[in-house]
Amino acid sequence: MAAIKPSLAKGTRDFSPVEMEKRNYIFNTLKTVFKKFGYSEIQTPSFENLSTLTGKYGDEGDKLIFKILNSGDYLSKASTALLEEKNSTKLIPQISEKALRYDLTVPFARYVVMHQNDIALPFKRFQIQPVWRADRPQRGRYREFYQCDVDVVGSDSLLNEAEFILIYHEALKALGLKDFTIKINNRKILTGIAEIIGKPELIVDMTVAIDKLDKIGLDGVNKELLERGFAQEDLDILKPIILLEGTNYNKLQALKTVLASSDNGLKGIQEIEEVFAYIKAFGANDSVLDTSVEVDITLARGLNYYTGCIFEVKTNEVAMGSIGGGGRYDDLTGMFGLKDLTGVGVSFGADRIYDxxxxxxxxxxxxxxxxxxxIVNFDKEIEKYTLPILGRLRQEEIAVELYPIAAKLKKQMSYADAKNIPFVLLVGEEEQQSGLLTLKNMESGDQIKVTIEDLIDKLK
Structure with missing residues (x-):
């Protein structure tokens, strides 16, 4: 049989030890911040019942779910008529009962409902796990990728929203980023804008268009709004709102005037002001609002999903899309029968942050x-002599290796170089007799004689 040429499944990646070190640096930094704010880690299975996932992401999302074929002869119970019809959409429920998770949100909702009698509300959780989407792979988009989600359910307090801004700020600073923007808007403000124009039924069309302001400019937004059923007089009302400038305070004051006739709009403004008041109350974090937070009325992510404050984070140091986002949702668990459990959550784009x-x-x-x-291995006798040294060093929590076979010194030194091992221990007949071991610094090339105690002190 001819050898099979190894290859990766499209849209997936291997991660080298160096890359894993960097990824774990990101994950561990985020986990430290999440725990500091009282969030606990959970994990859910990599696959769920297909019925759990289907219908939660819309028709297009359902098409991107990786289905898992039933074990055994999965076609034996399939309808002959459907097989002949070759209608995969109708056939899938008969041949597939499981699927790889598409995101962490729906499994989290399922988890909360199933464990509602075991968890204390408000329930604060974070989750860092891979998800899978049968999307077309391209630069920065993979079929397997990690999501870093942090959510709290069972609390309608805007303290949660304020703390998510602080979590973003602290985590990104801890990762070394200096210049980033945490954008905030509120679904109720967008609803209010649609109301004062007199077209509340077109709120989704309006927000989809204005959300593209950075990409297509005002003229492009106006063109799209006209195509979506808005009139020129609507655009005249929208223009000064879309192009709001000044400080966050100035923007909110201007919006109060514009949205004076909309209770929804005023409620949204009030919620953002309350979030800002919480942040100011932390005292040491006054500068967060001045340097990192921006009220952005064009921000409209996940409008069909979010019901209150909306967040999006961008770095200003590199040309990159958003590196995080989220918002308030009012019925996360309703899809599984547990109604009216409000929540709010944000995510970090680990792959983009990596780049x-x-x-x-x-x-x-x-x-x-x-x-x-x-520890260099010269022969079986030296190996036997050095094994107790190996054991002693590991007892002292020092990471040490003994080269597994007797090999040429050059080969063993090359191994140490390849793994960036900073020290090599040389033990020969002279060292055995004197008890003084030869320690070589691989960076400088210097060699010194040490006792085992000296060695422990130096490596620690």
Whole structure:
């Protein structure tokens, strides 16, 4: 049989030790911040019942769910008529009962409903796990990728929204980013704008268009609004709202005037003001509002999903799309029969953050291997002599390796170089007799004689 040429499944990646070190640096930094704010980690299975996922992401989303064929002869119970009809949409429920998770949100909702008697509300959780989407792979978009979600359910307090801004600020600063913008808007403000124009039924069309302001400019937005059923007089009302400038305070004051006749709009403004008041009340975080937070009326992510404050985060140091986002939702668990459980959550785009840190050279100095010392293996007698040394060093929590076979010194040194092992221990007949071991610094090339105690002190 001819050898099969190895290849990766399209839209997936391998991660080297160096890359894993960088990814874990991001994940561990985020976890530290999440825990500091009282969030606990959960994990859910990589696959769910297909019925759990289907119908939660719309028709287009359902098409991107990776289905898992039933085990055994999965076609044996399939309808002959459907097989002949070759209608995969109708056939799938008969041959597939499971699917890889599409996101972390629906599994989280399922988790909350199933464990509602075991968890204390408000329930604050974070989750960092891979998800899968049968999307067309392209630069920055993969079929397998990680999501980093942090949510709280069972609390309508705007303290949660304020803390998510602080979580973003603290986490991104901890990762070394200096210049980023945490954008905030409110679904109720967008509803109010649609109301004062007199077209509340076109709120989705309006927000889809104005959300593209950065990409297509005002003329492009106006053209799209006209195509979506708005009149020129509607555009005249919208223009000064879309182009609001000034400080966050100035923007909110202007909106109060524009939306004076809309209770929804005024409620949205009030919610943002309350979020800002919470942040100011933290005292030491006054500068967060001045330097990092921006009221952006054109922000309209996930409008069919979010019901209150909406967030999006962008770095200003690298040309990159959003590196995070989220918002308030009022019925996360309703899809599984548990009604009226409000929540709010945000996510971090780990893959984009990875690329940003790479471009800005913000990762700590690489130490892709944890090994501090390689013990050279000359022969079986030396191997037997050095095994107790190996054991003693590991008892002292020092990462150490013994080269597994007797090999030429050059080969063993090349191994140490390849793994960035900083020290090599040379033990020969002289060392055995004197008890003084030869320690070589791989960076400087210097060699010194040490006792085992000296060695422990140096490596620690």
């Amino acid at each position: 940003v840190l790479e471009e800005l050279n913000l990762y700590p100095v690489s130490n892709a291997t944890n090994t501090k010392l390689l």
